[in-house]
Amino acid sequence: MNPADLGLPVDVPSTALFTDHYELTMLQAALANGTADRRSVFEVFTRRLPEGRRYGVVGGTGRVLDAVENFRFDGAVLEFLRERAVVDARTLEWLASYRFSGDIWGYPEGEVYFPGSPVLRVEGSFAECVLLETVILSILNHDSAIAAAASRMSSAAGGRPLIEMGARRTHELAAVAAARAAYVGGFASTSDLAAGFRYGIPTVGTSAHAFTLVHDSERDAFTAQVASLGGGTTLLVDTYDVAEAVRTAVDVAGTGLGAVRIDSGDLLLVAHRVRQQLDELGATGTRIVVTSDLDEYAIASLAAAPVDAYGVGTQLVTGSGHPTCSMVYKLVARAASADPKAALVPVAKKSSGGKTSLGGRKWAARRRDADGVAEAEVVGLGPVPAALAGDQLATLLVKAGEVVTREPLEAARDRHRAALAGLPLSATQLSRGEAVIPTEYV
Numbered sequence: 001m002n003p004a005d006l007g008l009p010v011d012v013p014s015t016a017l018f019t020d021h022y023e024l025t026m027l028q029a030a031l032a033n034g035t036a037d038r039r040s041v042f043e044v045f046t047r048r049l050p051e052g053r054r055y056g057v058v059g060g061t062g063r064v065l066d067a068v069e070n071f072r073f074d075g076a077v078l079e080f081l082r083e084r085a086v087v088d089a090r091t092l093e094w095l096a097s098y099r100f101s102g103d104i105w106g107y108p109e110g111e112v113y114f115p116g117s118p119v120l121r122v123e124g125s126f127a128e129c130v131l132l133e134t135v136i137l138s139i140l141n142h143d144s145a146i147a148a149a150a151s152r153m154s155s156a157a158g159g160r161p162l163i164e165m166g167a168r169r170t171h172e173l174a175a176v177a178a179a180r181a182a183y184v185g186g187f188a189s190t191s192d193l194a195a196g197f198r199y200g201i202p203t204v205g206t207s208a209h210a211f212t213l214v215h216d217s218e219r220d221a222f223t224a225q226v227a228s229l230g231g232g233t234t235l236l237v238d239t240y241d242v243a244e245a246v247r248t249a250v251d252v253a254g255t256g257l258g259a260v261r262i263d264s265g266d267l268l269l270v271a272h273r274v275r276q277q278l279d280e281l282g283a284t285g286t287r288i289v290v291t292s293d294l295d296e297y298a299i300a301s302l303a304a305a306p307v308d309a310y311g312v313g314t315q316l317v318t319g320s321g322h323p324t325c326s327m328v329y330k331l332v333a334r335a336a337s338a339d340p341k342a343a344l345v346p347v348a349k350k351s352s353g354g355k356t357s358l359g360g361r362k363w364a365a366r367r368r369d370a371d372g373v374a375e376a377e378v379v380g381l382g383p384v385p386a387a388l389a390g391d392q393l394a395t396l397l398v399k400a401g402e403v404v405t406r407e408p409l410e411a412a413r414d415r416h417r418a419a420l421a422g423l424p425l426s427a428t429q430l431s432r433g434e435a436v437i438p439t440e441y442v
Contacts, residue, residue, distance in 0.1 A: 015067045016077050016098075018135040021086060027127055028091040036127035037338040041361045044106075044120035044140060044329050046113075050148075050322035052432035055423060057151050057416060058119055059181040060143025061109035065403050067135045068100050100128050104398035107364075108405075110147075110184050110416035111393060112423065114377040116439040118362045119144075119327065121394065126334065133329040141327050142174065143181040145319035149296070150185025151420065152320065153312060155428040156300040161188040161309045163204055164195075165291070166317035178317040184412045187312075199409055206261070212239040222252040232258035234289060237274070238265065246274055250281045259287035259308070267292060268305050275306035295320050300430055330357045346381075358441065365391040366422075367440075374423050380442040 030036035049056055073081075073095040081087055081095070102124020113119050120136065122129050153162060164182040167175035172194075179187075179195030189202040196203035207225055215221040222235055231253045237245035237260045250257055260278070262270050267290050278286050290302065291311035299310055315321075330349065335342035346359030360381040365388035367376045378388060397405045420427065427436040 014072045014074060014077060015070045015135055016073045016095075016131075017080075018067070018138060019131060020134045023131050023133060024081070024087050024091065024095075026130055027094075028087045030127055030130075031091055031094060034338060036125060038126045039335040039340065039342065039344065040124065040126040040129050040331055041333040041344065042122045042129050042133070042329055043118045043332045043362065044122075044136060044327050045116055045118055046325050046327045047355075048115050048326070049435055050145075050319075050325065053148065053152075053322070054427050054429070054433055054436040055148075055420075056113045056117075056144060056325055057147040057185055058107045058109055058111045058113055058140075058144055059147030059184050060139040060177070061106060061120075061397070062406070062409070062412070063139050063143065063177065063180070064106075064120070064136055065104075065397060065406065067139060068104070068132060068398065069403060071098070071100060071132065071135065073098050094127070098128070098131070099401055100124065100132065100398070101401035102128060102398070103396065103400065105394040106397050107393050108395050108412070108415060109407075110412035110414070110419065112416075112419045114435045114437060114439050116358070116379050116441070117377055118364050118379065118394065121361070122329075123361075126331075130331075137327055137329050139177075141324045143177055143184075144325045144327070145323055146178045146181035146317065147185040147416070148325070149316055149320035149322070150182040150187050151416065152296040152428075152430065153294075153299055153310075153316065154186025155420070156296040156303075156430065157310055158303060160307065162186065163189050163191065163289075163309060163311040164313075164316060165191040165311045166313035167192040169314040170317040175317065180409065182316055183409060184416055186413070186416065187316075188309075191311075201409070206234045207236055209236065209239050209263075212236060218245055219248050219252060222249055226253045231256045234259040234261050234287075236261045236263065238263050238270075242270060242274065243277060246277050247281065250278070250283050250286070255282040255284075255286075257283055257286045259289050261289045261291060261311075263291045265292075267298075267307075268302055271302070271305040271307050296430055328357075332357065332359050333361045364393045365389075366393060366437075367391065368422070372422065374437050376437050377439045378442060379439060385442075 078092055104122050106120040164179045164187045175192055176195045179190040179192045180199050183201045189204045191205050195201050212218055212221040225233055235249045271288055287308035289309045290307050294312045295315035333344040333346050336345055348357045348359030362379050363384050364379045366374050367378050369375050424436050
């Protein structure tokens with residue numbers, strides 16, 4: 001059995017209601033005036049990166065494909081729409097047989113992106129494409145924000161493993177998506193069992209302060225844990241006095257104790273003291289895991305500390321201050337009529353206020369210098385220059401309504417590692433700055 005095939009329960013029968021009311025009112029009007037069947041091109045992009053960020057990370061592509069496949073208006077959903085008079089009878093009839101039949105191109109998951117990058121392109125009739133706006137944006141905005149935060153934290157960790165442990169700080173289903181995105185961004189494991197079941201992410205976990213407090217003494221708690229889980233377990237040593245707890249931990253588990261976890265205090269100072277104490281007790285191989293509301297800056301500040309792993313929760317699942325990527329889903333081209341042979345006409349919003357967009361069906365490529373380091377994100381219309389033909393970023397994900405590109409999560413994780421390695425070194429700096437490479441329009 002492949003757990004990923006089972007999915008997880010949600011509160012509605014399908015992904016079709018993960019949308020906004022106005023998508024359906026637009027559909028109804030378009031069906032009535034004949035524009036619903038016009039061939040259209042929608043693109044997902046962001047006008048700017050979150051303040052101070054130097055690159056973005058594409059997260060959630062696999063979940064988008066699942067959502068498109070499951071975008072079905074079954075009987076219960078149609079009855080809900082009928083009872084609420086959301087749309088008329090003709091539109092309900094159209095929705096009853098809805099199946100996305102178009103094409104989707106996109107940056108593969110784990111790839112990096114920049115302002116203006118056409119992260120996803122959805123092509124089909126106006127009617128079938130417009131309905132997917134909200135569910136696509138909700139997934140990409142959330143997962144890409146988490147993946148970007150995870151990537152920054154992973155870079156700050158300098159190769160030390162990171163544990164995702166933010167399930168109790170967000171919605172229960174968002175927690176599963178966050179663990180998935182964090183894994184793409186470089187985290188090694190998660191505490192969330194649903195994420196392990198759904199996506200095969202390694203799971204870890206030992207005990208909380210409650211386990212120590214329920215026992216008559218810290219020694220009793222450690223003895224019970226070691227007896228059950230073995231000497232390689234991780235013992236939490238900051239419930240009472242850290243130094244005393246470390247002595248007790250080694251006394252109970254022996255010098256082969258797997259790890260100790262520190263969850264409070266001046267982590268830099270405490271980690272040094274604990275490392276010295278462990279070494280003096282002969283537990284030279286015992287690792288030190290730190291938790292306690294870490295973000296990328298706190299992790300970076302511990303670079304010189306004798307820390308072996310980090311556990312990150314709240315700051316990760318909230319995007320470390322940027323819980324969305326501000327991606328938008330815009331119509332960039334449409335046919336002049338419902339004739340399948342009608343040429344596509346570029347369209348774009350021209351209003352003031354910084355919300356303009358560039359019309360036309362676009363391609364994207366990453367130009368590199370002689371050493372293979374990225375120097376520009378090139379976005380263009382029309383033919384792709386021969387010099388950039390081999391560096392295009394988008395891949396075909398859905399063809400004529402059928403998903404044609406699925407990959408294991410490990411592939412996205414490996415891709416991100418390679419994509420980050422192909423950027424200028426300043427990409428991983430935590431100091432505020434602009435996008436590490438410019439976006440050029442041709």
